[in-house]
Amino acid sequence: xxxxxxxLSSLWxxxxxxxxxxxxxxxxxxxxxxxxxxxxxxxxGAGAKLIFAGIRFTLAGILAWAAGSAADRKLMLPHKxxxxxxxxxxxxxxxxxxxLFYLGLANCxxxxxxxxxxxxxxxVILLTTVLLRMEKMTARKLLGCLLGFGGIVVINLGxxxxxxxxxxxxxxxxxxxxxxxxxxxxxxYSGKGSSPVMLSAFQFVVGGIVMxxxxxxxxxxxxxxxxISGQGIFTLLYLAMVSAAAYSLWGVxxxxxxxxxxxxxxxxxxxxGVLLSALLLGEAEQAFNxxxxxxLALVCAGIWIVNLPxxxxxxx
Numbered sequence: 001x002x003x004x005x006x007x008l009s010s011l012w013x014x015x016x017x018x019x020x021x022x023x024x025x026x027x028x029x030x031x032x033x034x035x036x037x038x039x040x041x042x043x044x045g046a047g048a049k050l051i052f053a054g055i056r057f058t059l060a061g062i063l064a065w066a067a068g069s070a071a072d073r074k075l076m077l078p079h080k081x082x083x084x085x086x087x088x089x090x091x092x093x094x095x096x097x098x099x100l101f102y103l104g105l106a107n108c109x110x111x112x113x114x115x116x117x118x119x120x121x122x123x124v125i126l127l128t129t130v131l132l133r134m135e136k137m138t139a140r141k142l143l144g145c146l147l148g149f150g151g152i153v154v155i156n157l158g159x160x161x162x163x164x165x166x167x168x169x170x171x172x173x174x175x176x177x178x179x180x181x182x183x184x185x186x187x188x189y190s191g192k193g194s195s196p197v198m199l200s201a202f203q204f205v206v207g208g209i210v211m212x213x214x215x216x217x218x219x220x221x222x223x224x225x226x227x228i229s230g231q232g233i234f235t236l237l238y239l240a241m242v243s244a245a246a247y248s249l250w251g252v253x254x255x256x257x258x259x260x261x262x263x264x265x266x267x268x269x270x271x272x273g274v275l276l277s278a279l280l281l282g283e284a285e286q287a288f289n290x291x292x293x294x295x296l297a298l299v300c301a302g303i304w305i306v307n308l309p310x311x312x313x314x315x316x
Contacts, residue, residue: 008256018265021246026272030280038232047220054211059240061204068197093182094207104171116172118270122148123180124263147302151295187254196251267303
């Protein structure tokens, strides 16, 4: 176990696992929009989209639980003290984050959603260092945060108010705030002995069921254009796998490393999201225009500065 802890704390292992996680998360941006099209709910109300999301996360929880149980060679079950942690985590990590995310994504392009979602690591750093004081805020972390948020501002600049909508870009940003809170909670809970894989699995099931119920109440099942196809089911299973694998692996990294060290690798998610959106959604013109390129450059520069050793900064 000590060898495993040492491995998971090494920089190259963190970078490799984070790359896998962020590549999966980046692919979710275009795949969700494709899923909307395949199930015929692109132009539906919020209820249908919440049902779609709820089914995805319920399946993700089941997959994560099955994988964790297989790895432990026994059924992965929560202890008594884990129950309230699961419900609190499900509220922020699944119900709030993804209700806002799915609704916002319907009114925002995949490219813009990817870059706005890039605020995640910076929000996590601010929450961890400034509000909760779990780690120390440094000048490089602050500069990195400012550059990252600069990228968020640049991508939303436009000639009129059409560049920003509260039910689009606004919801995506609020979703990022919820994610930041859930990241800190997952770190704290796993530090108290709870398995991050178990927490991820059960919070997904709880959150997914709640989202399905909300979607039903909102009239999602009454939408007559629901279309069931093999391609749609494949997309739904893929999205479930993305959540199960990425969040479980990310939780393991958080357990064995400082929050800020793991969070800064989140810059890979918007980069992957932009490239995959351009490839799968035909948004190449938006992905590679000057404004988007500048925004991505600012986000990546901010992450690079946050991850730069203090010694190198002093030498310069």
